[in-house]
Every structure is written in C-alpha cells, then in structure tokens.
Amino acid sequence: MPQLQRLAVNPAQIYDRKIDLTPEQQHYLHRVLRLNNSDRFIAMDGRGHWWLAVLETQETGLIASITEEIAVNRELGVEVTLMAALPKGNGFDEVVRQAAELGVASIVPVTSDRTLLKPSPQKVDRWRRIAAEAAEQSERQFVPTILEPVSFDVAIKDCGQKYRFICVARGDNRHLWDCLVSLEPLQSPLIRGEEDGEELAIVIAVGPEGGWTEGEVKRAIELGFEAVSLGSRILRAVTAPIVALSLVAAAWEKC
Amino acid sequence: MPQLQRLAVNPAQIYDRKIDLTPEQQHYLHRVLRLNNSDRFIAMDGRGHWWLAVLETQETGLIASITEEIAVNRELGVEVTLMAALPKGNGFDEVVRQAAELGVASIVPVTSDRTLLKPSPQKVDRWRRIAAEAAEQSERQFVPTILEPVSFDVAIKDCGQKYRFICVARGDNRHLWDCLVSLEPLQSPLIRGEEDGEELAIVIAVGPEGGWTEGEVKRAIELGFEAVSLGSRILRAVTAPIVALSLVAAAWEKC
Numbered sequence: 001m002p003q004l005q006r007l008a009v010n011p012a013q014i015y016d017r018k019i020d021l022t023p024e025q026q027h028y029l030h031r032v033l034r035l036n037n038s039d040r041f042i043a044m045d046g047r048g049h050w051w052l053a054v055l056e057t058q059e060t061g062l063i064a065s066i067t068e069e070i071a072v073n074r075e076l077g078v079e080v081t082l083m084a085a086l087p088k089g090n091g092f093d094e095v096v097r098q099a100a101e102l103g104v105a106s107i108v109p110v111t112s113d114r115t116l117l118k119p120s121p122q123k124v125d126r127w128r129r130i131a132a133e134a135a136e137q138s139e140r141q142f143v144p145t146i147l148e149p150v151s152f153d154v155a156i157k158d159c160g161q162k163y164r165f166i167c168v169a170r171g172d173n174r175h176l177w178d179c180l181v182s183l184e185p186l187q188s189p190l191i192r193g194e195e196d197g198e199e200l201a202i203v204i205a206v207g208p209e210g211g212w213t214e215g216e217v218k219r220a221i222e223l224g225f226e227a228v229s230l231g232s233r234i235l236r237a238v239t240a241p242i243v244a245l246s247l248v249a250a251a252w253e254k255c
Numbered sequence: 256m257p258q259l260q261r262l263a264v265n266p267a268q269i270y271d272r273k274i275d276l277t278p279e280q281q282h283y284l285h286r287v288l289r290l291n292n293s294d295r296f297i298a299m300d301g302r303g304h305w306w307l308a309v310l311e312t313q314e315t316g317l318i319a320s321i322t323e324e325i326a327v328n329r330e331l332g333v334e335v336t337l338m339a340a341l342p343k344g345n346g347f348d349e350v351v352r353q354a355a356e357l358g359v360a361s362i363v364p365v366t367s368d369r370t371l372l373k374p375s376p377q378k379v380d381r382w383r384r385i386a387a388e389a390a391e392q393s394e395r396q397f398v399p400t401i402l403e404p405v406s407f408d409v410a411i412k413d414c415g416q417k418y419r420f421i422c423v424a425r426g427d428n429r430h431l432w433d434c435l436v437s438l439e440p441l442q443s444p445l446i447r448g449e450e451d452g453e454e455l456a457i458v459i460a461v462g463p464e465g466g467w468t469e470g471e472v473k474r475a476i477e478l479g480f481e482a483v484s485l486g487s488r489i490l491r492a493v494t495a496p497i498v499a500l501s502l503v504a505a506a507w508e509k510c
Contacts, residue, residue, distance in 0.1 A: 074488050094349075098494050138489040177509040231358075231508045233329050234393040239353050242494070246501035253486045254432040 019064040076103035085208035100134035102245040106145035161203040164225040176228040180251040274319040331358035340463035355389035357500040361400040416458040419480040435506040
C-alpha cells in the first residue's frame with residue numbers, strides 16, 4: 001500500500017459513507033497535505049477505526065467518501081518520529097529495521113558532536129529499502145519515512161512535533177514512561193491518539209555511542225525537548241531506540 | 256565482578272554493619288545457595304540499596320557482615336529469565352547481547368516445534384562470551400547466566416519462577432504491560448522487587464519466527480503460564496525479546 005496521509009475525524013462527521021469535512025480539515029487536506037480531487041487518505045476516528053477515503057471536489061468545497069474500512073490496524077495511535085544519531089559501522093540498518101517493526105512513523109538520521117560523518121546517498125536508499133521491507137513483513141499499513149540526514153542542530157530546530165523528548169543516560173531525569181503516560185492525550189481515552197484536526201506527534205531523540213554531549217542536550221532543552229531516562233542501564237546506541245519505541249507502543253496499547 | 260547470589264533483607268535486620276539473618280535466610284543461603292563461611296553475596300533492602308556481604312559461621316548460626324555498599328546499581332529489581340526459541344541463523348547473538356544490556360538474569364535457549372535444531376556447544380560458549388561482554392559494557396553487577404539449550408517442554412516443566420508469561424502474537428491476550436503492573440509486588444512499592452526471603456522471579460517465553468504453535472501455548476498455559484501480547488504489531492523473533500524486557504525494566508523503574 002502506498003504511503004497515505006492520515007486525518008483524525010469525529011465519528012459524528014460520518015454519515016452514509018461520506019465524511020462531512022470541517023473547513024479546517026479541508027484546509028489541512030488541501031493546503032497543508034496538498035491533496036486534490038480523487039486523492040486518497042486515511043480517516044481515523046481515534047477509537048481504533050480506520051477508513052480508506054477519497055477526496056471529491058464539490059461546489060461547496062471538499063468532501064470525502066469512504067471506500068473501505070481498514071480492518072486490521074497495526075499502526076500506532078501516535079505518530080512517532082525517531083531522531084537518531086548515526087552509529088559507526090552498519091548498526092543503523094538494524095535500528096531502521098526494528099524501528100519500522102515497532103511502528104515508527106519517520107526516522108531522522110542525524111549527525112552529532114560525536115558522529116560527524118554524513119552517510120552516502122546509497123546508505124539512505126538502503127535504509128529506505130529496509131524500512132519498506134520491514135513494514136511489509138510486519139504487516140503495517142505504512143512505510144516509515146526515512147528523512148535526509150541532517151545535523152542535530154538543524155533537526156531539533158526544524159521539528160514540528162508537539163511533544164519532544166531527548167534520551168540521556170546517567171543522570172536524574174524522569175523516566176520516559178512517566179512522561180508518556182502523563183501526556184494529556186493519554187489521560188483522556190476517547191481522544192487517545194489524535195487531537196482535533198491534527199494527529200498527536202511525538203519526537204524522541206536518541207544519541208550515539210557515548211551519548212549526546214552536554215551542549216547538545218542543553219540546546220535541545222532550549223528548543224522544548226524534555227530530557228528523559230530509559231532506565232538505569234547503559235544501553236548501546238542500537239538498543240536505546242528500540243527500548244524507547246517499545247515504551248511508546250506500550251503506553252498507547254496498554255489498557 | 257564474579258557473579259554473586261542475592262538475598263532480600265529487611266532494613267531492620269541491619270545494625271552496625273551486620274545482618275541479623277533469620278533462620279529461613281540462613282537455610283536459604285546455606286542449603287539452597289550452598290554458601291559457606293567467608294562466601295560473599297549481595298544483600299538488597301528492596302529500596303534500591305545493595306551491599307556486598309560476607310558470611311560468617313558462628314556458634315549461634317550464620318551471620319553476615321557488610322563489606323561495602325554497591326553504589327551504582329544497574330540491576331533490575333526483579334530476576335527475569337528469558338526463555339527464547341532459537342531463531343535460524345545467527346540472530347541469537349544479538350538477542351543475547353541486547354537482553355544482557357537490558358538486565359536479564361538468565362536466558363534459556365529452547366528448541367521448539369518450529370526450530371528443532373539443537374545448537375552446538377561452541378554456540379553456547381559464544382553466547383556466554385557475548386553475555387559477559389555485554390554485561391561489562393553496560394556496567395552491570397552480574398553476568399547473565401546462559402543455560403544449556405533444552406526442549407521447550409522440558410523448559411516449561413522445570414521452571415521455578417513464580418510469574419510465568421508466554422508471548423503470543425495475533426490474538427486477544429492481555430498486554431504484557433498490564434500483567435506486569437498488576438503483579439502484587441508492583442502494587443506495594445516498599446517490597447517492590449523482592450518478596451520475603453526469596454527474590455521475585457519472572458520468566459517470559461518468546462517464540463521463534465512464526466511464533467509458538469498452538470500446542471506449545473496450550474501446554475505452557477497448563478503449566479501456569481499466562482498468554483500475553485506485546486502489542487498489535489508483528490515482531491520478529493529477534494525483536495520480541497527486547498520489547499518484552501524493555502517493558503519489564505520500565506515496569507520496575509517507572510515512578
């Protein structure tokens with residue numbers, strides 16, 4: 001299945017297989033996502049139902065028709081971006097594969113104070129193939145997006161996610177778990193997963209071997225990131241992202 | 256540090272760097288763990304304090320002296336055993352390495368209906384080296400024990416852990432997270448980690464590619480295992496153990 005954009009809708013908007021889009025949703029689909037007549041997207045009601053929908057331009061504006069229900073939804077109820085420092089060697093292949101398995105929406109490979117080497121375009125292509133393969137094997141609806149590698153400073157400045165975490169080993173930070181379960185959307189089960197008109201989005205930054213430098217952590221915090229702990233053990237750069245994503249998935253899927 | 260046995264003690268038992276062992280603890284140390292005069296073990300108060308202690312035989316029985324506090328404790332407050340079906344190929348190396356990083360106490364490699372091949376003694380030695388290496392790199396106090404490979408049926412019959420879980424993909428089982436946080440020791444923070452005289456022990460069985468067969472799940476349930484889910488995604492055999500152990504660690508280390 002090609003990668004489709006998602007839109008959170010209120011169940012009350014659906015009638016007779018049509019979705020009565022609000023002006024804000026029409027703006028979002030057309031102006032932000034750049035979708036046009038006959039383009040497809042996924043409508044989610046925030047209660048676990050997903051539908052494949054197609055846009056129709058009418059005189060009164062855009063409406064959407066539901067073409068089919070997506071029966072088995074293996075996607076996370078939250079859009080999670082992994083911002084990961086590139087490890088030395090080929091370790092990133094396995095990070096991409098496991099992150100894709102675990103439901104990541106996108107991965108931003110970043111160069112950092114401790115890993116300066118920018119990967120070749122061939123490597124990025126390779127990660128995209130791995131992500132597609134892993135998404136298919138784990139029966140996901142989406143292929144995660146692998147973004148172009150950028151520097152950590154550009155990545156933290158550009159990120160649009162509302163909830164931002166940076167994992168820091170050694171130290172007295174709050175456990176990622178505690179931060180996740182205290183997020184407002186997880187406190188109100190009915191909107192779990194989505195907020196009005198836009199999807200809930202989280203970014204988690206995971207460092208290279210040796211961790212982020214103090215300067216990096218400081219700069220991230222200045223840009224709205226919260227420093228979090230993944231527990232008291234020292235994890236390798238290839239393991240930490242998997243732990244972080246396991247916790248995000250469990251926070252959304254537990255009772 | 257050589258692998259030491261652990262004993263849960265009540266802080267009230269400690270006075271002037273001596274541990275006043277109960278008759279049950281003396282029996283446990285001497286008869287069960289086979290420790291004698293001048294043998295060392297780790298005393299834990301269940302509140303995050305660990306001490307290196309040495310046994311002394313006295314006329315009145317065994318007592319223990321504290322030789323030093325173990326300042327940085329990276330060990331999990333729960334003894335967790337991973338019972339893992341052997342994947343094809345060399346995938347188990349990475350499972351051992353990551354499980355050791357995540358604080359596993361022991362690993363039981365099992366042959367199963369879908370993976371019949373018994374590994375060579377060389378492979379088992381190799382996993383032990385990897386476990387030792389990973390434990391050192393992640394600054395753990397213990398090296399996890401890699402047990403001799405056995406068949407799944409022998410493993411589930413022999414296991415002495417009080418809390419037993421078997422991970423099953425596809426199906427309607429409770430999420431492992433929900434099972435963990437409803438365990439009695441996690442409900443009462445003061446004894447979190449340990450029960451009187453014996454340490455809290457959990458075993459988690461994770462299947463091969465393709466999962467456990469229905470017969471295996473049935474036989475495990477008959478022997479007191481609870482079938483659990485790791486979420487709605489399809490995970491590879493090398494990823495599922497890491498997800499399970501991430502959840503165990505977070506369940507003990509969150510606030």
